[in-house]
Amino acid sequence: MGHLIPPHGGKGLTCCLLEGAELEAEKKKAEGLKKISISPRVKGDLIMMGIGGFSPLTGFMAKADWKRGCEEFLLEDGTFWPIPVTLDASKEDADSVNTGEEIALYDPEGDEIMATMKVTEKYEMSEAEKTFECEKIFMGEGTATAEEFWKIAKDDHPGVQMVMNQKEINLAGPVKVLSESDYPTKYAGIYMRPEESRKIFEENGWTEVAALQLRNPMHRSHEYLCKIAIEVCDGVFIHSLVGNLKPGDIPAEVRVKCIDTLVKNYFVEDFVVQGGYPLDMRYAGPREGLLHATFRQNYGCSRMIIGRDHAGVGDFYGMFEAQTIFDKIPYSSMEDVCKVPGHALLCKPLKIDWTFYCHKCDGMASLRTCPHSKEDRVLLSGTMLRKGLSEGSEIPDHFGRDEVLEILREYYSGLTEKVEIKLHGAATGK
Ligand SMILES: [Zn+2]
Numbered sequence: 214m215g216h217l218i219p220p221h222g223g224k225g226l227t228c229c230l231l232e233g234a235e236l237e238a239e240k241k242k243a244e245g246l247k248k249i250s251i252s253p254r255v256k257g258d259l260i261m262m263g264i265g266g267f268s269p270l271t272g273f274m275a276k277a278d279w280k281r282g283c284e285e286f287l288l289e290d291g292t293f294w295p296i297p298v299t300l301d302a303s304k305e306d307a308d309s310v311n312t313g314e315e316i317a318l319y320d321p322e323g324d325e326i327m328a329t330m331k332v333t334e335k336y337e338m339s340e341a342e343k344t345f346e347c348e349k350i351f352m353g354e355g356t357a358t359a360e361e362f363w364k365i366a367k368d369d370h371p372g373v374q375m376v377m378n379q380k381e382i383n384l385a386g387p388v389k390v391l392s393e394s395d396y397p398t399k400y401a402g403i404y405m406r407p408e409e410s411r412k413i414f415e416e417n418g419w420t421e422v423a424a425l426q427l428r429n430p431m432h433r434s435h436e437y438l439c440k441i442a443i444e445v446c447d448g449v450f451i452h453s454l455v456g457n458l459k460p461g462d463i464p465a466e467v468r469v470k471c472i473d474t475l476v477k478n479y480f481v482e483d484f485v486v487q488g489g490y491p492l493d494m495r496y497a498g499p500r501e502g503l504l505h506a507t508f509r510q511n512y513g514c515s516r517m518i519i520g521r522d523h524a525g526v527g528d529f530y531g532m533f534e535a536q537t538i539f540d541k542i543p544y545s546s547m548e549d550v551c552k553v554p555g556h557a558l559l560c561k562p563l564k565i566d567w568t569f570y571c572h573k574c575d576g577m578a579s580l581r582t583c584p585h586s587k588e589d590r591v592l593l594s595g596t597m598l599r600k601g602l603s604e605g606s607e608i609p610d611h612f613g614r615d616e617v618l619e620i621l622r623e624y625y626s627g628l629t630e631k632v633e634i635k636l637h638g639a640a641t642g643k
Contacts, residue, residue: 216420217411218515221507222269222292223555226407229271229328230263230390239389243326246317249306249384251327254375256320256394257456257492258298259328261508263390264406266490268511269555272387273300276336279383283349286503286542292556295503295542296495297346299338299383300330307335307382316384323394333386338379347373350500354531362529369527371459372496396491400455403469405488410450411513413486419447423516423563424509426523427453428494429595430463430471430621432613434568436479437577438518442563448484450514451476455489463599465489467624471617478616488512496526502535503542503558510560519562536564569593570611603628 220226231239251259261267269292274282277289279297288294300318310316310332318328338346348359351372356362366373396404414422423442425435431451442449451472455465469489476485490508495501501524506517523535531537539562566579570591574583583590591611601608602625608618 217414217422217513218510218559219555220265220268220407220511221555221558221560223553224269226265226511227268227271228263228265228408229388230393236391239329240326240391242315243317243329243391246315246329247306247310248317248319248326249300249302249310250321251300251318252379253322253457254493254495255300255318256322256327259318259388259390260393260396260491262298262388263328263393264408266407266508266511267298268407270294270298272330272333273383273385274298275334275385276383278385279336279346283346290556291553293507293558295500295507296350296497299379300385301338301379302382302384303380304382306380307384310335310384318388320394325392325394327392327394328388328390330384330388331386332384334384336383336385338381338383343377343379347376350376350495350497351529353498353525353529354534355527355529365527366529370496370529371494371526375495394491396455396489400465400469400489403453403465403487403489404455404491405512407512410486410488414448414450414513417448417483417486421446421516422448422450422514423518424450424452424505424512424514424560425518426505426509427451427468427472428458428462430468430598430613431475431617432593432595432598433570433577433611434520434593436475436614437568438520438565439480439485441565442516442518443480443484445563446516448486449518450509450512451485451487452509452512453487453489454492454494456491456493458494461599461603463621463624467620471620474616474620475614479614494524496524498523498525498530499535499538502562503538506539506560506562507558510558515560516563517560518565520565521567532567533564536562539564 281287282294286295315329315331317326320327352362423446425439439449472487502519509517519536521532566581568579571578571583571589573585573589591609602621
């Protein structure tokens with residue numbers, strides 16, 4: 214192995230995906246097992262466990278891991294982990310399987326058995342427990358009290374809605390993953406396993422690699438963030454979400470095309486690697502920022518770029534809460550708690566302030582480098598860009614590169630159904 218950061222957890226890449234004869238035998242066995250239907254989120258989590266993206270996780274969380282994770286960002290054994298990775302099932306399904314029994318996890322979307330799992334524990338997710346999870350995971354500085362949080366979260370927070378709509382029982386246990394779904398074919402050349410990105414970084418001779426998380430088309434701010442990272446690291450890994458988004462978001466294939474065009478025209482290609490990962494957004498802001506750093510460590514990245522309102526939605530989180538959480542949680546408490554080598558999170562944040570184009574600076578700048586006033590700045594946000602394009606209005610100068618806007622305009626002109634895009638405080642520069 215080269216000098217890349219080791220995978221999280223101290224156990225190397227833990228991959229639950231079977232191959233060859235073992236895979237064929239398990240597939241055959243799975244046909245005879247009780248089938249439990251899974252949600253798109255669970256499907257993404259399974260693939261990540263399959264390819265080692267969620268190392269050291271090798272199954273869905275037991276109650277003790279879930280609870281300690283919510284409260285302390287740690288698994289029961291003291292390993293850092295910031296977000297629940299759980300499998301929900303209806304009471305009827307849960308009652309029909311015994312602890313110790315093996316089940317098949319079926320994806321209704323792709324009509325495919327994704328994995329088998331040995332059920333080691335069943336635990337109830339009552340309304341109170343779901344509420345507890347939501348308040349721990351999704352309640353940020355954007356709301357002062359739980360009462361205030363719930364008033365808006367019920368209707369406006371897709372992550373909260375996802376948890377509250379989960380079925381009544383969580384099933385825990387180790388998984389054997391049988392498929393990566395259609396990701397390897399649908400996103401050929403983009404979808405990447407951690408062992409693949411690590412190999413590329415090693416061949417490039419890189420040690421310090423920064424990851425850029427992307428779920429929106431790349432605009433000038435993203436480009437600037439990447440270029441800052443390239444200046445201080447060996448290279449940048451532009452890592453796009455190719456799992457599910459919310460209505461109104463732009464499909465992965467269009468976003469990938471935008472990145473290709475941008476890299477070709479505005480980057481030195483030797484310093485950029487593009488990849489995709491199969492997760493759904495959880496919209497957990499700061500907690501998700503930590504999760505992003507955790508799985509990027511598995512992909513071989515030592516730094517995670519965290520800008521303004523990372524993985525946020527609406528106004529639920531403070532603008533830089535996903536940066537400050539790295540100071541509050543892992544590094545202060547982890548030295549005491551994570552005594553076992555590998556248990557602590559090693560991937561560090563690359564914190565970058567609010568960036569924008571400034572007419573007086575005559576270039577990209579941030580709140581740390583530009584002394585001018587609001588009127589001189591072109592505030593950039595993915596939400597504003599999508600809204601402008603969706604409504605066919607003029608996109609302000611310096612917002613995006615012409616080559617990229619061209620691709621996006623073409624995509625929007627082909628849409629028959631329009632989704633209204635809501636602007637929130639952060640997007641409007643309030
Ligand atoms: Zn300026």
